[in-house]
Amino acid sequence: MTPKDWVEGDGSIVPAANDDERETIEIELLLEGIHRLYGYDFRNYALPSLKRRIFHHIHAENLQTISGLQEKVLHDRACFDRLVLNLSIPVTEMFRDPSLFKMFREKVIPILRTYPYIRIWHAGCSTGEEVYSMAIMLHEEGLYDKARIYATDMNDRSLQQAKEGVYGIERMQLYTKNYLEAGGTQSFSEYYTARYNSVMFHPFLRKNIIFAEHNLATDRSFNEFNVIFCRNVMIYFNDELRNHVHGLFHESLSHFGVLVLGSKESIQFTDYSHCYEPLDRNEKVYRKIK
Ligand SMILES: C[S@@+](CC[C@H](N)C(=O)[O-])C[C@H]1O[C@@H](n2cnc3c(N)ncnc32)[C@H](O)[C@@H]1O
Known part of the structure; x- marks a missing residue:
């Protein structure tokens, strides 16, 4: 028994919460709020990564505790946006x-070439670099005009930069x-114009891109796609949320649709592993088979 343990009336001992437990409870309350x-x-x-980020933010906001952050976040929208x-x-x-991208050009583009129309979803596109990369590749392969690229993220500030392409x-x-x-296959600098310390990608690359806010944890499927990119997003999720998002992708992919994950991610050990076959196991590219 430690000095902080609690003795009930019947003599039983309720152990004191350790610091880890206390932190977890405070974080759960913050996230619930x-x-x-x-x-x-x-x-x-x-x-683990959520805790690291939250403590980093407490420090950045000059606060001491998770509860202090909770109070500020719930009363100050700007603090929430920063979080x-x-x-x-x-x-x-x-x-x-x-x-x-090389593998995609060699193995997936020939499949897409056979389709009359191509729909691609970049889920968790951040500030848009992955999306412009796709637009450039489709342009060079002569497929851009028959493609629609849906670029979504939960973070509207990132999306704003993605739309600007700067x-x-x-x-x-x-x-x-x-x-x-x-x-x-071209000179890369042909795709942008440099101005002082920044570059702007040419508007023709944006012509067939639809940018929209979409939260993978709370929003639904909104279309049917031939390809879904979701790279380096689900590594931050627990198993339950990862399975939920794989359900969303499974529902949103057409038959033989292609799913592209990040280099540290895999379809293995999810509820949907049996619905896909690898197109390239090393590159984490899968094809929906059922
Ligand atoms: C590390 S970036 C990955 C960007 C890009 N896919 C790549 O691999 O380069 C992770 C992105 O996922 C987004 N994200 C995190 N949780 C999300 C959610 N629940 N719904 C939608 N996007 C989310 C973040 O806002 C962030 O822009």
Whole structure:
């Protein structure tokens, strides 16, 4: 028995909550409050990374405790918006994992070529770099005009940047390298105009992209797609939410539709693993078979 344990009237001992338990309870209360007040549902995000982010945010807001953050978030919309930005981890790049885009060009594009019309969903598109990469690839393969790309994210600030297609010029060296490794056939700089410290991607790339807010935890399927990209999003979810989102994708993919996950993700060990066959196991690209 520790000094903080509680002795009940019948003599039984109720152990004191340890710090971990206390933290978990406070986090659950914070997430419950956010869900009820703002409708954003982080309750099934994986706890370890969520905790790290929340403590980082407490520090950034000059606060001491999770309860202090809860009070501020529930009374101050701007503080909540900053927290969403922090929890959403909008890290991305163009032609991220170039070998995946190369494989897509070689193995998936020939399949898409046989379709009269192509619908692609980028779920959790962040600031849009992955979407412009897809637009460039479809353009080079002569498929862009018959494609519609749906680019969604829960974070409206990221989406705003995605719509503008403006990125820091210092990123272009890496993006050019990725583009070439991904099998790009043109000069990458033809796709943007540089202005001072930033570049703007050409509007023709945006012509067939529809940007929209969509939350994978709370929103429904909204169309049928030939391809769904959802990379580096579900790594932040727990098993329950991951299965829920796979249900959404399964419902939203056409027969033989292609699902593309992030390099550290897999369809294995989800409730839907038997519904897909790998098109390329290393690149985490799957085809729906039932
Ligand atoms: C690390 S970024 C991945 C961006 C891009 N797919 C890539 O791989 O480069 C994760 C994105 O998922 C989004 N996200 C996280 N939870 C989400 C949810 N419940 N619904 C929709 N988007 C979500 C975040 O806002 C963030 O933009």
